[in-house]
Amino acid sequence: MSLIAGVGFFTLGGCMGYALPRFPFLLMSRTRGFNTHFPPHPEAIPLSPHLTQRVLHMRMFYWWGMLVVFLPLTVGILSVQWGNAAFGFGLWISGGWFLLNRLQSLFGGQTPPWTKDMALELQIIANKAEQGGGCCNWASPHWQVAGIVCVNCNSKLSNMPRPDLGRKRKDRRFVGFLRLMLSDGYPLVSVEDEEE
Numbered sequence: 001m002s003l004i005a006g007v008g009f010f011t012l013g014g015c016m017g018y019a020l021p022r023f024p025f026l027l028m029s030r031t032r033g034f035n036t037h038f039p040p041h042p043e044a045i046p047l048s049p050h051l052t053q054r055v056l057h058m059r060m061f062y063w064w065g066m067l068v069v070f071l072p073l074t075v076g077i078l079s080v081q082w083g084n085a086a087f088g089f090g091l092w093i094s095g096g097w098f099l100l101n102r103l104q105s106l107f108g109g110q111t112p113p114w115t116k117d118m119a120l121e122l123q124i125i126a127n128k129a130e131q132g133g134g135c136c137n138w139a140s141p142h143w144q145v146a147g148i149v150c151v152n153c154n155s156k157l158s159n160m161p162r163p164d165l166g167r168k169r170k171d172r173r174f175v176g177f178l179r180l181m182l183s184d185g186y187p188l189v190s191v192e193d194e195e196e
């Protein structure tokens with residue numbers, strides 16, 4: 001095998017090992033009919049039980065990656081042993097990196113883009129608004145890119161930036177897909193930007 005072919009196979013393996021475990025959150029919720037309760041991307045989403053549930057679903061898809069990653073890891077081992085070693089090695093490097101990355105978030109470091117606490121906070125704010133204990137009489141909290149805002153009185157209810165919520169994206173399909181894959185679902189604005 002020439003060097004160029006080797007590098008090519010290694011890169012191919014690396015890309016597949018990167019993409020495969022991300023497929024659950026990239027694809028699962030983006031089918032037609034799955035998003036009828038939400039306004040189209042990138043509009044703000046009103047807080048509701050549907051939204052809370054969506055956050056929990058995205059969290060589940062995120063962790064499914066931990067199971068899916070064993071596919072590229074297994075194929076990687078087989079490939080190193082009997083097939084194309086460069087390809088298998090590429091699968092292993094990116095699949096292994098993914099696994100380490102997810103494992104470290106169990107022990108601290110950056111939290112996943114979707115968490116139970118996030119769903120809880122959404123529900124608390126939604127309940128408050130419904131019971132009239134919120135910012136105004138007709139409180140209508142919406143989740144915008146940089147935080148939760150009441151669209152009736154414009155008060156900011158939370159600084160929690162909005163992660164990807166599995167809606168079909170407006171930008172061209174491939175670009176949107178690529179951006180999602182690289183951002184891993186994390187919000188594209190950081191809290192620091194907001195506070196400046």
Ligand SMILES: [Zn+2]
Nearest residue numbers: 135136150153
């Ligand atoms: Zn309000």
